[in-house]
Amino acid sequence: MSTLLEVSGVSVSFDGFKAINNLSFQIAETELRAVIGPNGAGKTTFMDIVTGKTRPNEGRVIWGEKSISLLRMSEAQIARAGIGRKFQKPTVFEDQTVRDNLLMALKKERGVLAVLLFRPSPADLARVDELAEEVGLACELDRLAGELSHGQKQWLEIGMLLAQEPRLLLVDEPAAGMTPEEREHTSALLVAAAKTRAVVVVEHDMEFVRRLDCKVTVLHEGAVLAEGSLDHVTANSDVIDVYLGR
Structure with missing residues (x-):
């Protein structure tokens, strides 16, 4: 299986403190990976580097078959290249329905005029139904996102990311604050997503990581x-x- 993302010899210092120290990491095109480590291990900084939020002092970050350097790209260009990121706290449009949230997230022309004139086609509506089914919200399409439970909001945000058709999905602590049933559904959702793309899950919950049943990378310093x-x-x-801890 070919490599989708290669991080090689990357280091980042903040005020003399090395947050990332000669880090190398690879993930294949369709692979699920869990990243664990104590607080301050560099997990968030690693995701910040891949998404262009933080620029490393040294090293390479190479993307895709054409071996493009992500370090030459802006955050927006990286997102368009197919890297999606889900933060720990769900960010959904609470006063819009689940359906509208998913429609807004579909991979479309993003110019001001295109957004103002957007009218969903039958194919768009069918894709939204498909996404809602995939994330377990098929029965909630007409509900306001603000009425959803914490776990359902997380699933909606994952659905919104999937709507953008990313090739790599970075997910930060998805199990936090979820009920056991919600955690079970979330792990199944991520395992299914990784059948067609690369998924990196940063997580503290060992039981959740065990459910993912995938390769684990441990970061430290x-x-x-x-x-x-x-x-x-x-x-x-x-x-x-x-x-x-011993």
Whole structure:
């Protein structure tokens, strides 16, 4: 399977503190990866670098078959290239329906006139129905997003990201604040999404990571400490020392 994203020898310093220290990371075109590590390990900074929010002091970030450098691109260009990011707190349009939220997120021409004149086609409406089904909100299409539970808002935001047809989805702590049932649904949703794209999940909840049943990358002090299955990394003595506590 070909590599979709390659981060190579990347370092970032903030006021002399190395948030990312010679980090290298690769993910394939259709792969699910969990990234874990203690607070301050560099997980958020890693996502900031991939999405163009933070520029590294050194290293390379290479994207796609044409080996394009993401470091030469703006945040908007990176998003258009197919990298979607979901932050921990869901950001949905609360006074709009679920259907309208998904329609607004569809991959379309984004000019002012195009947005003002937008009228959904039958294909657009069918795609929204499909997305709602995929994220488990098919029965909620006419509800205002503000009326949804916390977990449902998270699913709606994932649906909005999927509407943009990203090739890589970065998801930050999706299980936070969810009920056990919601966590189960969310893990299934992400596993399904990774069948057609790359998905990177930053998470603290080990039970949730176990449900994902995927390769795990452990970060510590801005570098990769261990990589492999969850059982493999949690048996690693270095990981036990820095993350799990003896």
